[in-house]
């Protein structure tokens with residue numbers, strides 16, 4: 661691992677001021693916040709991330725889960741993934757989030773990983789993690805060998821000619837379906853970003869993954885008040901039952917009245933370049949009978965724009981079946 665300076669900022673303002681010196685908050689940033697380190701330290705060992713300064717923010721007071729005045733939930737940036745998954749209100753009112761977290765990584769990693777760190781985990785594309793290979797995300801303008809190489813696990817939605825990497829997070833798929841908001845404090849003050857606007861499509865700047873600017877510290881997430889009586893399911897399909905990323909996953913939040921879907925929030929994982937909210941599937945479900953025939957139409961709509969790569973055409977049908985099955989599980993529960 662290369663040399664770097666390790667700093668423990670005294671407070672939030674000091675952390676933001678130190679990070680604001682960096683020329684970018686994205687890939688290649690020379691200043692990095694450290695959460696649980698399960699992404700950052702991994703990538704530093706591989707020389708994929710080479711920050712000059714690492715700011716340990718673990719002692720900042722951002723580690724609480726609190727109910728908001730409107731009945732929603734506020735989750736601090738430093739709350740560990742396991743603490744979110746096992747929180748009583750999350751399990752009761754936002755169970756899709758608990759299910760998604762518990763199907764990711766391992767118990768040890770979930771105990772270390774933080775809420776903000778999970779939002780900013782990097783792709784598992786093998787070329788990105790190998791500095792001997794070209795990669796537009798790691799080294800802008802160098803090329804994308806995945807397009808003609810190994811791309812079985814990569815994206816079928818949202819890709820560009822410059823990058824086809826999948827966003828690997830499970831937690832973020834649930835947060836997309838729950839319509840979370842990301843709260844950020846930066847050198848110019850605080851702002852709130854709707855979850856769907858936080859991650860960026862690769863376009864011709866795949867190294868820019870989020871709307872974060874230098875100095876921006878994620879302070880917390882908020883979830884809107886739960887929808888009474890909603891059925892929630894996270895279904896993850898992968899090559900092995902644990903310690904593996906999704907080939908396809910679906911987060912489903914549904915309310916049914918008199919046999920019809922009155923409210924649907926749908927997001928897909930393992931298939932998109934960002935956590936993939938499907939307004940097409942939501943529109944296909946809302947106001948319609950909660951039947952398998954309608955679930956099939958919703959799954960068709962969700963994958964209509966999918967563009968497979970040479971090795972991952974199977975993901976289109978896999979993702980369809982994943983969503984149909986998740987909808988079936990939600991309505992059967």
Ligand SMILES: Cc1cc2nc3c(=O)[nH]c(=O)nc-3n(C[C@H](O)[C@H](O)[C@H](O)COP(=O)(O)OP(=O)(O)OC[C@H]3O[C@@H](n4cnc5c(N)ncnc54)[C@H](O)[C@@H]3O)c2cc1C
Nearest residue numbers: 693695696697698699700764765774777778780829830878
């Ligand atoms: C073997 C293995 C298997 C895994 N399997 C899965 C899986 O199946 N599903 C899944 O979803 N994930 C999986 N993961 C990924 C894991 O969930 C992430 O590594 C973890 O969530 C990252 O959180 P962290 O706190 O450790 O982040 P860190 O490594 O500390 O930080 C990640 C990034 O976030 C930035 N950052 C951290 N906090 C803040 C903040 N407050 N504001 C701004 N920037 C910040 C850091 O600078 C860094 O760039 C796996 C990881 C490993 C190592």
Ligand code: SF4
Nearest residue numbers: 785787795804823824
């Ligand atoms: S898919 Fe993206 S991350 Fe993978 S090699 Fe291409 S540019 Fe790099």
